[in-house]
Amino acid sequence: MIITVASGKGGTGKTTVATNLAVAVGKGTTLLDCDVEEPNVHLFLEPKNLRKTPITTMIPVVDQDACIQCGACSELCHFSAITLVADELYLFPNMCHSCGGCVMVCPAGALTEGSRELGELEIGQWNDIELISGRLRVGEAMSPPLIERVKEAAEGRELVIVDAPPGTSCPVIAAMNGTHYVLLVTEPTPFGLNDLKLAVEAVRVLGMPFGIVINRADAGDDRVVRYAEEEGIEILMSIPYSRKVAEYYARGRLLVEAMPEMAEAFGGLVEKIRAAVERGTR
Amino acid sequence: MKEITVLSGKGGTGKTTVTASFAALISNRVLVDADVDAANLYMITPHTVNSEHPFEGGSLPKIDIQACTHCGDCITRCRFNALEKGPRLNRIACEGCGVCAHFCPEGAITMEPRVCGTWFNSSTENGPLVHARLGIAEENSGLLVSLLRREARKQVEATGADYILVDGPPGIGCPVIASTTGCDAVVVVTEPTVSGFHDLERVAELAAFLKVPVMLTINRWDIHPMMAERIRAFAKEKGMHHVGDIPVDEGVTAAMVKGQPLVTCSDGPAATAIRGVWQQVVNFLDDKHGPFKMAL
Amino acid sequence: MKIAVTATAADFDAPMDLRFGRAACFLVVDTETMSWSVVENTQNLNAAQGAGIQAGKTIVETGCTAIITGNCGPKAFRILTGAGIKIVTGAKGSARQAVEQYKAGELQESSEANVEGHWI
Numbered sequence: 093m094i095i096t097v098a099s100g101k102g103g104t105g106k107t108t109v110a111t112n113l114a115v116a117v118g119k120g121t122t123l124l125d126c127d128v129e130e131p132n133v134h135l136f137l138e139p140k141n142l143r144k145t146p147i148t149t150m151i152p153v154v155d156q157d158a159c160i161q162c163g164a165c166s167e168l169c170h171f172s173a174i175t176l177v178a179d180e181l182y183l184f185p186n187m188c189h190s191c192g193g194c195v196m197v198c199p200a201g202a203l204t205e206g207s208r209e210l211g212e213l214e215i216g217q218w219n220d221i222e223l224i225s226g227r228l229r230v231g232e233a234m235s236p237p238l239i240e241r242v243k244e245a246a247e248g249r250e251l252v253i254v255d256a257p258p259g260t261s262c263p264v265i266a267a268m269n270g271t272h273y274v275l276l277v278t279e280p281t282p283f284g285l286n287d288l289k290l291a292v293e294a295v296r297v298l299g300m301p302f303g304i305v306i307n308r309a310d311a312g313d314d315r316v317v318r319y320a321e322e323e324g325i326e327i328l329m330s331i332p333y334s335r336k337v338a339e340y341y342a343r344g345r346l347l348v349e350a351m352p353e354m355a356e357a358f359g360g361l362v363e364k365i366r367a368a369v370e371r372g373t374r
Numbered sequence: 375m376k377e378i379t380v381l382s383g384k385g386g387t388g389k390t391t392v393t394a395s396f397a398a399l400i401s402n403r404v405l406v407d408a409d410v411d412a413a414n415l416y417m418i419t420p421h422t423v424n425s426e427h428p429f430e431g432g433s434l435p436k437i438d439i440q441a442c443t444h445c446g447d448c449i450t451r452c453r454f455n456a457l458e459k460g461p462r463l464n465r466i467a468c469e470g471c472g473v474c475a476h477f478c479p480e481g482a483i484t485m486e487p488r489v490c491g492t493w494f495n496s497s498t499e500n501g502p503l504v505h506a507r508l509g510i511a512e513e514n515s516g517l518l519v520s521l522l523r524r525e526a527r528k529q530v531e532a533t534g535a536d537y538i539l540v541d542g543p544p545g546i547g548c549p550v551i552a553s554t555t556g557c558d559a560v561v562v563v564t565e566p567t568v569s570g571f572h573d574l575e576r577v578a579e580l581a582a583f584l585k586v587p588v589m590l591t592i593n594r595w596d597i598h599p600m601m602a603e604r605i606r607a608f609a610k611e612k613g614m615h616h617v618g619d620i621p622v623d624e625g626v627t628a629a630m631v632k633g634q635p636l637v638t639c640s641d642g643p644a645a646t647a648i649r650g651v652w653q654q655v656v657n658f659l660d661d662k663h664g665p666f667k668m669a670l
Numbered sequence: 671m672k673i674a675v676t677a678t679a680a681d682f683d684a685p686m687d688l689r690f691g692r693a694a695c696f697l698v699v700d701t702e703t704m705s706w707s708v709v710e711n712t713q714n715l716n717a718a719q720g721a722g723i724q725a726g727k728t729i730v731e732t733g734c735t736a737i738i739t740g741n742c743g744p745k746a747f748r749i750l751t752g753a754g755i756k757i758v759t760g761a762k763g764s765a766r767q768a769v770e771q772y773k774a775g776e777l778q779e780s781s782e783a784n785v786e787g788h789w790i
Contacts, residue, residue, distance in 0.1 A: 100412045102385010102544040107569065129545035130383055130576060132569040150453075170433065170472045170485075172720020177727045177749050184745055187720055191471030192453050230579045233516065233548035258385045258544055259411035265466055265511045282630050283390070287412040293510045297466065312627055335597075342598035344568035517719070524692070556741075 094252040094271040095365055098295075100287030102258035104277045105307035105331070110255035111136045112347045113275075116358035118220050122249040125225030126239045126267040127257040128211060135344045139216025139223045146209045147226065147241045149234070150190040153206035154181055165194035165203060190237065210238045213245055222249070236266040243270070251362070260294040268295065272369050274302040275328070275361075280312035285319060292325070301372040303365070308333040328364050329357055375530055376659050377523075377538040377557040379408070381581075383573030385544035387565045388593040391626055393541040394418045394635040395648045396561075396655070400500065403537040404529045407505035408519045408553040410491065415541045418635055421496040421503045429493050429506060429521065431514030432470035433485040437461055441482035448474035448483060466511045490514050493522060495529075502529040515543070516552035523553070546580045554584050561589045561617070561655060566601035574605065578612055588614040589658055591651050595619035617654035620647040671701045673772065674729050676739040677765040680708040686761060686768045688740025691722030698732050699769050706765075722746035729755060738768045738777065747783040759784060 097110040111133060114123040125133040152165070152174060159181055166176035173187035174194050185208045195203045211228040226242040228235050235257070246252050256267035268274055274295045278288040288304070295302045304320055309330040320327050331337075331347070331354065340350035348355045380396070382389040394415055397405045407415035435448075435457075442461065449457045456468035475483040490513060493506035504525045508515055526538045542553040554560060560581050564574040574590075581588045590609045595602040602619060609616050623644030629636040637645045676693035678685045682704075687693040696709040709732060714721040722742075726749030729737050736756040750757055757780045761768035771777050 101414070102382075102412075104386060127545075129547045129550075130569075130573040132384075132572060135568040135572055168472065168476050170470060172723040175720070175723050175727060175749070178730050178753050180752055182723070182749060182752070184720075184723065187723075187745075189469045189471055190453060191469060191473050192451075193471055193473040193476060196451065196473065197476065228547065230546060230576060231551070231583045233551055235547050260510055261411045261508055261515050262511075262513050263545075263547065269466075281627055282417055282633070283414045286414060286417060290412055290510065297511050313631060338594075338597050341569075342565075342567040342601055 093250075093273070093366065093369060094254060095362075096254040096256050096268045096271040096274045097277060098256040098264060098268060098274055098291060099258060099277045100260055100289075100291035100294075101278070101283055104279050104284060105305075106258070106277050107132045107136065107255055108307070108341065108347050109275065109277050109305055110253050112354070112358050113361060114221050114253050115346060115348060116355055117251060117362050120220065120250050122222040122224060122246050122252045124242055124246055124252060124254045125223070126242055126254050128226040128228040128235050128238045128242065129257060129263070131225045131227050133223060133225055133255055134214075136346060137218040137221065137223060139214070139218055142214055142216040145213045147211050147213050147238050148207035148209050149188075149237045150192060150205050151185045151188045151208045152183065152194045152203045154183060155202045155204070156181070158200050158202035160200045160202070162199060164197045164199060168193045168197050186233070189234075210234065213241060215245065235263045239263060239266040243267075260290045264294065265298070268298055268300070272300065273365050274300055275305055275365070276302055277305045277307055278316055279308050280306060280314065280316045282315070284312065285315050288316060289319070292323070301368050303328040303368065306330045326368070329361055375536060375538070376559070377540065378559050378561060378655070378659075379540040379542050379553050379557045380561045380563060381542040381550065381554065381577050382544055382563045383546065383577035384564070384570050387563050387570060388620070388626070389544075389563045390414045390418070390541055391630070391636055392561075392563050392591070392593065392620070392648060392651070393539060395637040395645070396652050397498075397539050398500070398635040398638050399649065399652050400537055400539070402533065402535045403501045403539055404526045404533065404535045405498065405501060405503045406522050406526045406538060406540040407503070408522060408540050408549065409543040410506045410508040410515050410518045410522070410549065411543055413505055413507060416496070416503065416505050418630055418633055419498055419503060420634065421498045423494050423496045425495045427493050428489050429491040429508075429518050430487040431490045431517045432488050433472065434465065434468060434470055434488040435463060435472070435474050435483045436486045437463065438482045438484070441480050443480055445479060447477055447479060451477055469513075491518060493518065493525070495525070501533060501535055502526075504529065516548035519543075519549045519552035546576050550577075550580065551584070554581065554586055557586060559587045559589060559659065561591065562614070563591055563593050564605060565593050566595055566598040566605060568601075571601065571605055571608070575608070578614060582612075588612075589617045589655055590614045591617050592619040594622045596621050615658050617658065618647060618651045620644050620651065672698060672732070672734050673701055673736040673738065673769065674698050674709070674732060674734040675737070675761075675765045675768050682706050682766045683764050686738065686740070686763070686765045690737075690739045690742045690746055691725045693725065693739065696725075696729065696732070697765050698734060701769065701773055704766075704769070720745075723749060726750050736772070738772055742780065742783055744783040747780075
């Protein structure tokens with residue numbers, strides 16, 4: 093089972109929920125950090141035996157001697173990543189979306205598939221938990237292919253928890269796609285609710301079961317609870333606001349350390365999700 | 375005219391709260407909400423929408439089923455698994471590369487403009503607000519941000535504004551790069567947490583890469599004063615300009631619930647601090663010996 | 671000699687456009703006679719990405735030897751210099767004034783891109 097922890101708004105506690113959930117389940121859990129622009133899981137669960145491998149994406153490589161300057165690739169490319177200008181073929185690798193069209197269309201066999209580094213895949217261990225994360229190279233714009241590679245690295249695992257990036261556009265969709273359940277973390281503020289609604293729309297587009305965790309539950313008002321009731325969305329857990337939790341978080345420590353009474357609730361969360369997924373597939 | 379982009383790296387550090395307050399403190403400015411993925415600025419910036427426009431970005435294949443012979447060529451060629459048996463388009467997976475259309479032996483596929491969202495021209499008490507809503511699961515957020523910034527420049531010509539203030543998105547990816555490229559300075563709003571610090575390092579690296587000077591403010595600095603001190607030391611080492619910090623204040627959520635910028639409805643500690651931070655931002659931008667002496 | 675200048679409208683007396691890839695249009699000018707013609711850039715204004723690259727290609731195809739503009743990013747710069755076209759910046763005023771400043775030798779040729787690429 094793959095559970096994605098997501099939220100429209102940033103800073104609502106995605107990483108807190110993902111890490112504490114993984115720790116509560118413990119053995120046999122794989123935790124994926126798919127917030128590749130700003131990966132944070134390693135700050136709370138420091139990985140041991142860390143292995144790093146580059147993650148690459150396909151880009152064309154040109155054999156200038158074989159190129160007949162016909163311009164077919166240049167015409168096909170919607171992204172100007174390969175452009176013929178006055179008999180000179182220019183490649184702009186960071187514009188390339190890796191569609192492979194140029195290689196397919198070249199009549200002279202002058203283009204082959206090469207690769208370009210997007211970032212790094214990091215695999216490590218924290219106690220009984222396997223940690224897999226992606227880290228986008230700074231200055232690189234395209235995170236979705238990197239997110240997909242991170243998810244591929246966890247294929248075949250029993251229980252996978254995905255820490256998704258914030259928002260509702262392509263990187264988040266890439267993180268949620270193909271997972272079994274989405275846990276939406278929100279806070280009871282106007283921003284929290286607004287962004288929760290957007291996230292709910294996004295999950296509904298993908299059509300998977302989902303539920304809500306309210307973080308800092310007593311810090312705002314009851315609008316998120318009212319919204320969930322109106323929409324018939326299950327609230328799986330509420331985490332109270334506590335200055336102590338904020339201070340523990342600031343130091344890179346877990347919520348269950350600050351509030352040991354929450355450990356049981358996190359343990360129960362997985363069972364609730366499992367039940368919801370089974371209801372959904374029946 | 376100066377263009378300032380407010381960033382954070384990490385989400386939820388108070389970027390929008392700070393931006394909305396800055397915007398309320400400037401008498402003549404153009405405000406841009408570049409967090410097109412989860413726009414919040416308009417919620418605490420009283421405004422009137424004057425016009426709304428569709429946002430087209432990239433293209434999408436349109437399949438003429440009458441002409442299709444179901445050869446499956448498009449499905450095999452698509453690297454994004456955006457075409458399923460039928461052929462049926464999975465709009466979410468499609469990158470708009472046009473490979474399917476180019477190779478279709480029957481010419482049954484054409485590429486058409488893709489509508490990805492809506493953008494708005496609004497007015498507020500002290501200048502225009504340019505904002506947008508990117509469609510759910512849509513692409514091209516970077517392009518939309520560039521469009522908003524272009525529109526903001528037009529508004530500067532029309533209003534003679536002194537500043538463009540951009541509320542940037544979290545992260546360091548495509549829309550952040552589009553928000554930051556070519557602006558005069560960045561203000562990073564961070565928080566004194568391990569993740570706030572880590573994400574600040576990444577966003578600072580990006581700003582250096584884009585050759586934009588960085589100012590820094592630490593929000594809720596008193597959650598972890600020692601971490602705040604470490605962040606200040608880091609900022610100094612990296613040549614960032616520290617423009618003061620903002621304390622924890624329950625008035626912040628209260629202002630958000632009221633739908634107003636903090637500085638217009640509070641005289642509490644956070645509002646007072648933000649006024650001080652903005653003054654330091656102005657001083658930095660006006661410093662004849664600072665990063666803009668070349669331009670003066 | 672034929673040179674190009676980025677302009678905010680299809681008029682020699684319109685203010686020059688400081689953008690290159692997303693310039694409103696290009697004016698191709700014969701510096702001897704000061705006669706001019708318009709090369710549209712409409713397609714690029716809303717291009718998803720690669721406006722600078724495509725604009726560079728357009729300028730190369732006009733056969734101009736120099737382009738007067740405001741900001742030129744690294745990708746366009748690579749294409750223009752690759753084709754031996756001079757990139758001239760620092761002009762002020764209308765497109766006509768920009769060309770006059772160029773003829774008077776008041777403008778400098780750029781040796782590198784003066785803005786970062788927009789990445790999209």
